[in-house]
Amino acid sequence: MKRMPDSFIAVSLLVMVFLYLPVVILIGLSFNVSTMGVAWKGFTFQWYEKLVMDRAILQAAVNSVVIALVSTGLALILGVGTAIGLETRQGGQKSWVNMILLLPLVIPEILLGVALLMVFVLCQVHLGFSTIIIGHMVFNLPLTIVIVRARLRKLDPAWEDAARDLGATSWDVLTRITLPLLRPAIWGAGLLGFTVSLDDFVVTFFVAGPGSTTLPLKVFSMIRTGMTPEINALSAVMVVVSMVCVGLSWFVQQRSTPASSESSYL
């Protein structure tokens, strides 16, 4: 291995500390007895117990999961086909297609939020679960397409050509060759989309209605109304759940692709 300048390693270590310290502090404080301030008064599980007893939080968690499942499911159904379509079509690989595809993922979320809010209100659509699901699909759909396309590009077209040469119809090629080969990417995109939807705050904040409170909205209102250690416990749980979801997504994609630096971005 090449020698690395010590200063680079030192900066890298500091950055790592910077990245992890807040999360560690948050999880640590969720076990603190003290109700006010951050001074350590002893170890307790009571905030987690309170959390489990809180019906409103439980309901918000259920809402979040339902919304995430539906929006990810719909995004997968539309996104996988679209990715295949774009890849096999003349001009579908052009770089401007890519730039447009990535735009919903790059544009500040607040713009998506206010734009969708205005459309829904002007069209007199009732704000609630359906509007949140639509809002989440606006970023889940491009996300799915991007991930599935990345996998498609690594597949050898010879597989599909061989099937066609042997007389397979385009339907056979799709269901028996392309889709099975894409399975890791589909799982990966699904898990990532699920996490993104579960975590989304800004878009949800604008298009949610009464009775469709999600977990991040609940956390936000708890932070606004008052700092109780219950938020710390809830935050710690959310941190762990997100990590597990994305860890799974990463693992699923890794297992079937030989470790390459490109696939490790996920």
Added chain:
Amino acid sequence: MVGTRGIGVARSYCTMLTSRSESSSALPVKLSLVSASLFMGLFFFLPLVLVFGVSLASRGMYGGISWIATLENYQRVFDPLVGVIFFRSLLLAGMTTVICAVVGFPLAYCLARASRQWQLILLTLVMIPFWTNFLVRTYAWVLIFRADGILNSLLIRLGLLDEPLSLLFTDVSVFVGLVYGYLPFMVLPLVAAIERISPLLEDAAFDLYASMGAMFRHVLLPLSKPGFLAGGVLVFIPSLGAFITPYLLGGGQNMMLGTFIQQEFLVARDWPFGSALSFGLMGTVLLLWFLLGRTSLGKDPS
């Protein structure tokens, strides 16, 4: 959340590979291509066009929209009070981008030049905090910066302070929150860019008696330019339009564009003016995004 979305962006940035040839595709493929395009047209492009439309309308009697064309909303953007918010947003986003580049480069270099195994571990370590909820991570900084927070208690215990400093709701806390939130957007494209630079070039520079600094200035930095460009845009855009960070760490006095837009829409209920602000933000974003497309993606011979 914001972090997770960036992964997809950074990822696809690094895949510009083979093209495939196929003429016929199955019906479900065509169907989903059409319906996905319709969906994105209806719920992404149309809403953005609507923002522009509303920005030219006037404010209605009770906070609604009255469809009388006017440029007044754009004139209000030049109000000094609004100008301060624009200027603060640009400055904070710019500083965030610069700091992310400065501290991100050494980390990206170590990642790019580490052995395969270490690279995987380190990349995962860099990404883990960004897979976790953005709101929650920002809230963690509230606990640190609060008057009775971690940082103040620590400084007082060390005897460096007599009474707590007000750290929360300052430009400093917003700045730290932004750097924390968007650093991986800089690191990932930089890793991809540095990986493409052959280590042999570094050796060659050393063989020609270049110092570490000279090699860095004349070899590494110029060749990492695509990474800096992509990373810069990916950090600058979300910082400029950030909402959660300035809301939780900046409060009412230190507004940025994101919090200002939210206030115009949900508190002041002045949609036309809010739309004009949004369109200003959107214009900046689109301009940067397509400039980036011309520079680095456009050059890619794929």
